[in-house]
Amino acid sequence: MIAAFTVIGIYVLGTFLISIYGHRAAQDTPQDYFLAGRSVGVTAMFFTLIATNFSAFFFLGFAGAGYRIGYSYYAMMSFSTAVVAFSFYFIGHKTWKISSENNFITPPEMIGELLHSKWLRFVFLSVMIVFTLPYIAIQPIGAGKILYTISGGQIPYFLGAVLLTFFIVFYVFWGGMRSVAWTDVFQGVVMFACIVTAMLVIAHQFGGIAEANRKAYELQPELFSRAGKGGYFTPKIWFSFSLLFLLSVPMFPQMFMRFFICRSPKSLKASATLYPIVTAILFICPVAIGVWGHMDFPGLDKQGSDNILPQMLNSSYFPSWLAITILLGAVAAFMSTLDSQLLALSSMITRDIYLVFIKPDASMKEQVFLGKILVVVLAVFGLAIAYNPPGTIFAIVKQAFTGLAMLFPTVVCAFYWKKTTAAACIASILCSEGLFVMYLFGFIPKSYAYGFLPVVPLTVIGFVIIMMVSLLQKRTV
Secondary structure (H helix, E strand, O other): OOOHHHHHHHHHHHHHHHHHHHHHOOOOHHHHHHHHHHHHHHHHHHHHHHHHHHHHHHHHHHHHHHHHHHHHHHHHHHHHHHHHHHHHHHHHHHHHHHHHHHHHOOOOHHHHHHHOOHHHHHHHHHHHHHHHHHHHHHHHHHHHHHHHHHHHOOOOOOHHHHHHHHHHHHHHHHHHHHHHHHHHHHHHHHHHHHHHHHHHHHHHOOOOOHHHHHHHHHOOOOOOOOOOOOHOHHHHHHHHHHHHHHHHHHHHHHHOOOHHEEEOOOHHHHHHHHHHHHHHHHHHHHHHHHHHHHHHOOOOHHHHOOOOHHHHHHOOOHHHHHHHHHHHHHHHHHHHHHHHHHHHHHHHHHHHHHHHHHHHOOOOOHHHHHHHHHHHHHHHHHHHHHOOOOOOHHHHHHHEEEEHHHOOHHHHHHHHHHOOHHHHHHHHHHHHHHHHHHHHHHOOHHHOOOOOOOOHHHHHHHHHHHHHHHHHHHOOO
């Protein structure tokens, strides 16, 4: 296991050295600590956008879906991701313009100030917290399991989770968004190199990509169908997922805040252009590995299929040092997501709770100090949950995309419709989230979605409520 500790040590050292750059350039102001002084250029912007969005699910979950569903999962994800690029620019450009002109630092602050309502700000913040806190709890779970695998069991699961989490806390506390953005560049490169290498090495062992696909097709031809194994991806489901990602991905606080940090619209436009191209190339890698996994590991259940990539790496195809190095890609994916989540939530609690409801006259240094303390507190919270995670945590995470998508109508109307009122947005968020909870608990029959995912009818309802309430308010004034 000397190789394992050597590889891990080199990776941690590389991340640490890069974070020094962020620390040296950092200033003790909220604008700088939370947003890197709005100075992030094209390269760093692209990589921090990609790395933040790619959690460990990109490595493990995509491969598992490829095993269970087939190549249709790749087609759906790559197309849906291409659509997301439109919302990045549609929402991102407006966010950059408004936030830079008014010195807004968080999404709830921006939306609340635009519509002159601290209660809308609070409701918007609450939804973001509810659906992001569980993510902070499950990220260390994945990290601990991966480090346990890499070390051959010599690093216990929870110890691995603690070590990696507090290393992240160290460089986020130290350098803020500057350290996060530049370590994201390094972690993004590691992710890309690892997953592409894994696919090419495995394909080579099967006689090349074409031969690997031919053998897999002979075993499971359904994995190559448009609808996927079991016919899951109907046209309505395909459309639903495309809409779901279009609406929800920009609403994740760690993604939303990326629109605040770019130096100019040029950085955002270039990133939005490159995003679907790069993801279309990368997404095929874990999905293909999952499809090919049937040749060596047939008949896996849901839990087993989610571990198909580590199983393939631990087979005879890879020398141990290479398998360990590739699994570090999943660690990089975890780190690049968690660091951004910690910083995003700490900034929102500081700016949208402490500064609004507790101490409105807090100095800039006090805000930065509180933000740093909250990074530590949130990390400890995540580890406490990770020690013995309740099942409800995973249930909330599974529904986070739909829950956050319900904020999209408010953002669009606040940006682009002058008649929008704060009360209408509050009503839209509360009603759509309430209906979503009723749907999940079976109070609303699934047939009411007419074959779509719930995000489709709920989004329509959200927009309709904003328009109706806003127009009614205007008439009564």
